[in-house]
Amino acid sequence: MTHVVKPNVYLVSRPAVDWEQIAALLNDENVPPIPESIRAGGDESAAIVEISARLCYMSFGRGRKYIEDFVENLLTKGDGSVFEHVNYGFVITGVSRSLTHELVRHRAGFAFSQRSQRFVDESEGLYVMPPAIAREAGTGSHVESIFENALKKATDSYSELVSALEESLPEEMFDSKWDRRKAVRQAARSVLPNATETKIFVTANVRAWRHFIEMRGAAYADWEIRQLALMILEILNRETPLLFGDFEVESLPDGTQIAAPKYRKV
Template sequence: MSSLIVQPKAYLVTKPSVEWEQVAAFLNDEGVPDIPESIRAGEDESAAIAEISARLCYMSYGRGRRDIADFINNLLRHKDGSVFEHINYGFVFTGVSRSLTHELVRHRAGFAYSQRSQRYVDESGGRFVAPPALDNGADSEAKAKFEAAIESAAESYGALVEALGNAIPREKFEYATDHRKAIRQAARAVLPNATETKIFVTANVRAWRHFIEMRGSAFADVEIRRLAIMVLDALQVEAPLLFGDFTIETLPDGSRTATPKFSKV
């Protein structure tokens, strides 16, 4: 029996950081007030990066708005989103389906992706992601049909790998890796959208905000919406000033939506 996944995992693996000594040297060389008078976000590095870059535009260090929340909200309100492009967070997602990542990689601006290859990695014994609808009140007949379908796909994949191993001569390839790749890239044709994949995704704050707005909406597929809100949950802790304007609501089916106060900055 192939193993089924019902919940994805999101690991926050990279975060932004500030070289405070270099910032202090820059402020000193420019003859503007020291930290913290110049950079009021202080140890909040995500907000500090937005502030340092935004203040550089007008060399307004030590001047203007004194409250950092007000400062960041002003950037969001005026859609001065380019400064948020300096702040990057990277996640590894596991337990997500190929249909989810097909939607995810449509997000281009400000995103970088590294995804597990179905050509290099053997999918025999691979796992499958159950659509959230099967967890949410679907009757046992629907679950049984889903399980039978993935079982059949897993068997077909295994049988095809074996048959292609006989059909594609090893001697045509210099390296065994290329022979295996030729087999797996053909055999994966019978794997379903539900096949589990793993992906490393890095994006800047402007891009994450847009992704969460698009995919946290009630119109988005439930699986990617669930993931978008997991990302939001993590980023609201990491960078509350940059993601605090999103409101999370629960729909009657128990799934969540996320809506920003400041749309597409």
């Protein structure tokens, strides 16, 4: 049985500004050029937020001089809609089906593409060990063996069901061998546990990511998704500290970490 204990998080898409087009806009509108109008400079994510917010009041070249004050004012006032222009996409692997079931509950501003258990063979038996069980592993505790035995039974049952259905489902019921294989796998997957490893491509805007990290980085969230929320926060904070720098990470006595924003639910 193969186990994964930590997600792999790949940042695969990030926003980009077409500075020539922005310069043309500022020129056409007879407002000061970059950088007097757009103070976020090289931080493309903060620049997108700034451009969209300044467009509302046509305040290019006016108002707050420092981008830090500008963004903080938006966060303080809860002017969250301008954060929706900035999208980041992650491919996440090494997470459980129970984690992704929680992840896909986040609706506003999210897009998901997940590995299909109907199309893809699951007999490889790759599972995610929950952090609480991973802590016990190697200590001689019988927690690990209970987990192992349950997964072994599930993997065996999955393979047995695939073989039995491949023999029994009549070929004439299906238009193609692909449809038949899908019917076999979609039935056999019913015995797979929540711990089954999965892969998911998730894109969301900054407003949505902030909400996700606030909800899933909190102490009452499941340890596995909390770990993922903190990994995503670390990456996004590196990418654009102005848009995520107000989150504070704290270590708990149980060895896990939580994250909370200064500005809640913008």
